[in-house]
Amino acid sequence: MSKPAIALYLGESYATIGLFDTTHKKQVAALFEKSIFLPQVSLKNLLNQTKLKIQELFDYQFESPEHEIPIYIVTKYFDRLKQFRLGGSISQVVLKGFENSYTLRDSKALSLAASQLIIPLEGSEIEATHLEHELSRIKKINPDLNKVVISIPEGDVSASQIELLNNFFITNGLKIFNCPLAHNQSYLRKTLLNAGSEGTKEELVSDLKEAFGERVQINFFSTDGFRSDYENCELFTSATNFLAHYIKSKQHNHGTYFDIECLKFVVSNKKNEWQSPWGAIPIEHYYHIDLHIHPYSEVKLNHLSILQIESNVQQLEPGPVVAGRAIKPLVLDLFYNELLNNDLAKSLFSQLQQENLNLKIKNLFTVLEKGQKNPSLATRITDFKKNIQSALANEVLSHSAGDPTLVFGPLADIFMMDQGKNNFSWTKEIMAAALREH
Numbered sequence: 001m002s003k004p005a006i007a008l009y010l011g012e013s014y015a016t017i018g019l020f021d022t023t024h025k026k027q028v029a030a031l032f033e034k035s036i037f038l039p040q041v042s043l044k045n046l047l048n049q050t051k052l053k054i055q056e057l058f059d060y061q062f063e064s065p066e067h068e069i070p071i072y073i074v075t076k077y078f079d080r081l082k083q084f085r086l087g088g089s090i091s092q093v094v095l096k097g098f099e100n101s102y103t104l105r106d107s108k109a110l111s112l113a114a115s116q117l118i119i120p121l122e123g124s125e126i127e128a129t130h131l132e133h134e135l136s137r138i139k140k141i142n143p144d145l146n147k148v149v150i151s152i153p154e155g156d157v158s159a160s161q162i163e164l165l166n167n168f169f170i171t172n173g174l175k176i177f178n179c180p181l182a183h184n185q186s187y188l189r190k191t192l193l194n195a196g197s198e199g200t201k202e203e204l205v206s207d208l209k210e211a212f213g214e215r216v217q218i219n220f221f222s223t224d225g226f227r228s229d230y231e232n233c234e235l236f237t238s239a240t241n242f243l244a245h246y247i248k249s250k251q252h253n254h255g256t257y258f259d260i261e262c263l264k265f266v267v268s269n270k271k272n273e274w275q276s277p278w279g280a281i282p283i284e285h286y287y288h289i290d291l292h293i294h295p296y297s298e299v300k301l302n303h304l305s306i307l308q309i310e311s312n313v314q315q316l317e318p319g320p321v322v323a324g325r326a327i328k329p330l331v332l333d334l335f336y337n338e339l340l341n342n343d344l345a346k347s348l349f350s351q352l353q354q355e356n357l358n359l360k361i362k363n364l365f366t367v368l369e370k371g372q373k374n375p376s377l378a379t380r381i382t383d384f385k386k387n388i389q390s391a392l393a394n395e396v397l398s399h400s401a402g403d404p405t406l407v408f409g410p411l412a413d414i415f416m417m418d419q420g421k422n423n424f425s426w427t428k429e430i431m432a433a434a435l436r437e438h
Contacts, residue, residue, distance in 0.1 A: 002058050006050065006071040006212075007434070009426035010204070011239070012079050013038055013261045013296075013316045014348055017050050018427025019057075025435050031057055033427055035347040039317045040324075043204075047211035062213030070217040071208060072226050072434040074426065076239040076262070078197060080316070082277045085111040086196030091138055091148040091174070093165065094182075095156060096120040109279040112192035113149070116141050121152070126161040131168050147195045151179035151188050186273070190233055190281045197232040221430075223270075223284050225437050237274065237285035244268050244286035246429055247406050255406030256291075256396045258415045260332065260344060261316075263291040263392065265399040291395055293388055295332040295411070296320065299365075305373040307384055321361055324351040329364045334385050335414050336361045342422070344410040389417055
């Protein structure tokens, strides 16, 4: 009997899915594989295409108890949340005097809670009438409120009061997130992040179940393997942790990964605290450094009419010019000619081979090249590309301290020239790792 399984890489701006028959674990090859650029094609569309392919290739009933298809996921999708304040639909229940206390040591960090939705309580106020009044108050501020973080130390109130709190919010249809160490501000941030990212996780899980049935086995890669039980905050480090495991499997201590949407140096050493945009959060993860040049950074003339790379990364929508709709050239667009022969780029960007796109990109960079007003400081676009490649090679060398480093990823051969290898396949490596575990 055939045993279909799915491998999914879900990045910030693109997704790659692979369908495998795992009947013979030593001879596993993708029966179907497809990549999409998310600003242009929805994840639902990709999942439905995969479902049709399963129905075409297998005699498969998605709701049958005998047919529980496993899906193994590595994700960078949650990085989309890193630029936002969270907590707009979350209430936080705290003791009076501890409102927004988690921000005391991280005043410059993004917010994880909306102050107007906080319910501050004294022990005597933990009773139904007062809670109903407070819930009514915050529901007027946000009628869509659907989650609550309870961060009251059990030693400060009785166990029966904690039980009353939980029962009250459950009865009123709110999902509860209890902070296990309410006096510890890092753990409070962790609990708030779990609540703040719940909506994104729920949407993703809902899409998967809609496509493959309620019985689909959803396994996300967490710190050290694929798990069906995980905390939402762990999904923020899923992709980096997977890359670290891949690097270790190749007998390296560190590696540099080159992709459409990120360039990063990954070390196979763990850290216990993540310096997130919202402050320090206790999450075990593998150490990594984002390289200074980002594929989605804009290439522009500065105030001195000198070519430079913008320090801020462009929004994922509409993406690079090679995707077909953007008008601001990004670092990725500089390497248009090289992308023409890149498998991932050809799969993601349907207009890549069109002559009008070629002319558009040439014109954009010609304008930049000619816009440089000081001849002694002017740089040709071809030399600017070489400067980027040299800068990246030097940065990798600096991070590796001269030790051999694994250079890999879909765009490794483009950014690192003869040093890079682009034979890394997300779907193949995800399925191989899943089969080793099971």
